Amino acid sequence: xxxxxxxxxxxxxxxxxxxxxxxxxxxxxxxxxxxxxxxxxxxxxxxxxxxxxxxxxxxxxxxxxxxxxxxxxxxxxxxxxxxxxxxxxxxxxxxxxxxxxxxxxxxxxxxxxxxxxxxxxxxxxxxxxxxxxxxxxxxxxxxxxxxxxxxxxxxxxxxxxxxxxxxxxxxxxxxxxxxxxxxxxxxxxxxxxxxxxxxxxxxxxxxxxxxxxxxxxxxxxxxxxxxxxxxxxxxxxxxxxxxxxxxxxxxxxxxxxxxxxxxxxxxxxxxxxxxxxxxxxxxxxxxxxxxxxxxxxxxxxxxxxxxxxxxxxxxxxxxxxxxxxxxxxx
Numbered sequence: 001x002x003x004x005x006x007x008x009x010x011x012x013x014x015x016x017x018x019x020x021x022x023x024x025x026x027x028x029x030x031x032x033x034x035x036x037x038x039x040x041x042x043x044x045x046x047x048x049x050x051x052x053x054x055x056x057x058x059x060x061x062x063x064x065x066x067x068x069x070x071x072x073x074x075x076x077x078x079x080x081x082x083x084x085x086x087x088x089x090x091x092x093x094x095x096x097x098x099x100x101x102x103x104x105x106x107x108x109x110x111x112x113x114x115x116x117x118x119x120x121x122x123x124x125x126x127x128x129x130x131x132x133x134x135x136x137x138x139x140x141x142x143x144x145x146x147x148x149x150x151x152x153x154x155x156x157x158x159x160x161x162x163x164x165x166x167x168x169x170x171x172x173x174x175x176x177x178x179x180x181x182x183x184x185x186x187x188x189x190x191x192x193x194x195x196x197x198x199x200x201x202x203x204x205x206x207x208x209x210x211x212x213x214x215x216x217x218x219x220x221x222x223x224x225x226x227x228x229x230x231x232x233x234x235x236x237x238x239x240x241x242x243x244x245x246x247x248x249x250x251x252x253x254x255x256x257x258x259x260x261x262x263x264x265x266x267x268x269x270x271x272x273x274x275x276x277x278x279x280x281x282x283x284x285x286x287x288x289x290x291x292x293x294x295x296x297x298x299x300x301x302x303x304x305x306x307x308x309x310x311x312x313x314x315x316x317x318x319x320x321x322x323x324x325x326x327x328x329x330x
Contacts, residue, residue, distance in 0.1 A: 003189065006074040006096060007033040008089055010043060010064070012154035012279075013106055014080030015162035019050035022060030024193040032063040032071045034092055040064055042160025050162040073098025076186070079140075080106040084289035084330075086136055094139040102182065104146045104172075108279070109211060109294025110302075115255075116142035117175035118204055122255050122305055129297035146183055147173045147203035149210050151196075155282070169196045173203025208257035212248050213266050215295045216241040218280035219320040222290060227275040232267055241267070243312040248299055254306050283329070290324050292317070 005021060007014045010033045022031050035043055043064035051057050065071055077096055081089055086107070093103060105111055112131035115122050126134050151169030154162050172187055174180050179199050190197040200206050217228050220237065224230075232238050245263040252259050270276075280290055296317045303310035324330045 003028065003076065004030045004032070004072065004074040005076045005078060006071055007031070007062075007078045007080065008093055008096075009079060009081035009085070010035050010039055010048065010062075010160070011080065011082075012156045012162055013150055013152070014078060015048055015050060015156065015160075016152060016154045016164055017078050017080065017106065018048055018062060019058060019060055019162055019164075020168075020195065021190075021193045022048065022062065023050075023058050025189075030063075031060065032065070032074065034066065034068060034071060034089070034096070035064050036066040038159040040066055042158070046160055048162070049160060050164060053164050053166065068092045068095035071096060074101060077101060077103045078106060079103055082283070082289070083107065083109060083130070083291040083294040086112075087131075090136045090139040097140075097144065101144065102146050102186075103140055103144050104148050104186075106148045106150050107294070108214070108291055110207065110298035111145075111147070111294070112136045112140075113142035113145050113147075113175050114204055114207065114298075117177055117202075118256055120254070120256050122302060125302070125305060127298050127301055129293045129301045142175045145175055146186065147175055147200075147207065149200075149203070149206045151210075153276075168194060171198055171200050171203065171206045173200035173206065175203065177202050202256075204255075205257045208248075208252050208255075209259060209261075211295065211299070212245060212252065212259050213270065214278070215248060215299060216244045216316070217270065218278045218295055219290075219292065219316055221278045221281040222284040223320055223323055225281065225284075227277055227281075228270055228273055229275050232271050238267065240312060240316075244316055247303065247308070247310045247313050251299060251302050251306065251308055251310075254308065255302065284324075284327070287327075287329070290320070290329050292320055292324060292330075296320065 007018045048060045048062045115125040149171040152167030153165040187197040187199050242263040249259045
């Protein structure tokens with residue numbers, strides 16, 4: 001059966017997703033993209049182009065439009081925009097929803113639906129830092145969502161062109177937990193496309209674990225302009241990173257997302273990446289808005305809800321937010 005898949009956010013991750021699906025599955029999928037501006041023009045003129053890790057360039061045909069009504073009702077929407085763009089694209093996602101449409105949320109940080117499937121002290125918590133007034137939750141309800149953690153690195157040298165740097169990992173999960181049949185079926189489909197797709201019993205734990213590892217490197221790199229190796233090689237900065245991670249781990253333990261790793265163990269993993277530029281550093285250098293709320297603001301907000309002090313997280317948030325304000329990156 002043909003799968004209709006629509007990409008909302010045909011940048012680095014959305015393009016990486018579409019490129020591999022279109023290249024490996026061909027006629028078994030019908031690809032479309034909601035895009036605008038130079039990205040829309042490039043997709044219409046050239047198709048979606050992707051440079052694979054080995055250097056080969058592939059081109060995948062894709063039906064692109066800036067009007068949801070021209071894209072029909074897909075089986076699956078891949079939502080891969082940056083956090084600052086979420087509120088503006090949510091009405092278009094709502095317009096794309098058919099009776100059975102699911103929304104795979106491939107975004108960084110804590111998503112708007114995060115606490116819909118968790119029990120305990122923060123059950124049902126609506127994060128104002130991520131979704132002010134619950135607008136997005138009203139347009140894209142949690143029961144439509146498939147949670148996703150992406151383990152890959154990609155760049156966009158120009159609109160409509162993706163460069164795949166490393167990684168093929170996808171972790172999928174239902175906000176309500178368990179392993180529903182539709183998610184296992186999607187994982188199998190993505191496996192055929194070459195992804196290392198697994199299904200999590202509690203996707204929130206996987207989201208929190210990834211956040212725990214990158215919520216420090218991203219803002220500190222944007223603040224300093226330094227790559228991850230230099231951040232961790234500075235003893236004082238490394239100590240600061242450790243303290244932020246300890247605060248986030250304490251929050252995780254309270255909300256059912258315990259981190260089974262020490263900061264030093266995570267530092268060792270990150271250090272192996274070498275002179276790595278985070279996505280937030282790339283955004284800062286390109287003059288794009290920073291994904292600060294979902295990565296750091298949400299952690300600070302959850303801490304306040306739990307009455308857990310987060311002085312190091314708050315300091316990092318304040319400094320990065322001030323830098324972004326002065327440079328016009330908010």
